[in-house]
Amino acid sequence: MLLTVVADYGVGDLAFAEVRQRLARLLPEAAVTAIPVPPFDTVSAGFCLAQLAFGDGPDDRVLYANVAPRQDEDQPRADNAGERLVAARLPTGVLVVGVAAGASMSFLADEGVRLRAVDVPAAGSQFRSRDVFPDALAALVRGETNLLGEPVTVGPAPVRSVAYTDGYGNLKTSWFSAPAPAGTTVRVRIGDAVNEVMVSDGVFAVPTGAIAFAPGSSGWPHGGDGDRRTSYEIFARGRDAAELFGRPASGTPVETLS
Structure with a gap:
């Protein structure tokens, strides 16, 4: 299984190494590759997700995206709360799991991909992509759908940009x-x-x-x-x-x- 991580921490960064270790424990069968994007750049993340999700590749591939600038609210946030995790299974079988922040899911949604909330805590860790999200990702990879909740609507991708x-x-x-x-x-x-x-x-x-x-x-x-x-x-x-x-x-x- 090919698992691609699209995130705004660099491949050589300690953060990626920690996430990689966590994923190796939960999904040891996965071949993990990484696509770094600039800090807080949800547009690049969303474009990469669409290109990889709709492009040629194995049907069982998984895309995991975490670019979460926590800019959906201007007020102070308690307990490191952030944007919600969402997931989508494409007709081809490709699984996309990621944080619905900014335009990170917009290119997919513009093509009619239906996003659903993933039932995980929205708070509790500054490093949710290591401490919170991987367990949910592994469960979804195994086909457990009980974590999937309500449909999620996101804004359109920026046009002519x-x-x-x-x-x-x-x-x-x-x-x-x-x-x-x-x-x-x-x-x-x-x-x-x-x-x-x-x-x-x-x-x-x-x-x-x-x-x-x-x-x-x-x-x-x-x-x-x-x-x-x-x-x-x-x-x-x-x-x-x-x-x-x-x-x-x-x-x-x-x-x-x-």
Whole structure:
């Protein structure tokens, strides 16, 4: 069984090592891999979850996400209370378990995935992903459904925004259609940065040094009718697009200017 952890503590961080040890005890048969995202970055977490959940892989794979900035309430929180844990079983058999914080579950929900609350304490530990959640995760992996409660509704994913920045500095976005015909040069603003970008039908279909706005490698089935939703990507050939745009945080709007 492949178990992927999407979290905002780094792979080399003590926190991940502790979570990994706990999971090894509860699910010794699982091959655990990790996807780190920036601190409190629920948009990147949600994008990664959708890409991995809908992508090709074994049907018995499990995705466990914990990015919990505890920003759902502004008031002081007693006993380290935080956002609720939710779960979903996709028709393919893929199990997703994670904290419903910000946009972490929004890309899934936008595709009609039904989320249900998981009956675990919402408080009691500052480190819930080690002390509270793994036991529930293991129970759900074993097929125990008695922990599942009421349906949970989350807000939509941010549209036409930065969704994830990969290791090359390519900006994967929540644009799912071209902003202009292929071959058109447009001005794109992300945060305070503005650059000229060529709309293309492929990220490498621009000369070295140019910036492309093109369908990238990420996307998933959409609408249940065989269509595919492809994420448009801002790619600087031979350069770092994220750096050119001031390293914008996920969730920052990607705007085209006339």
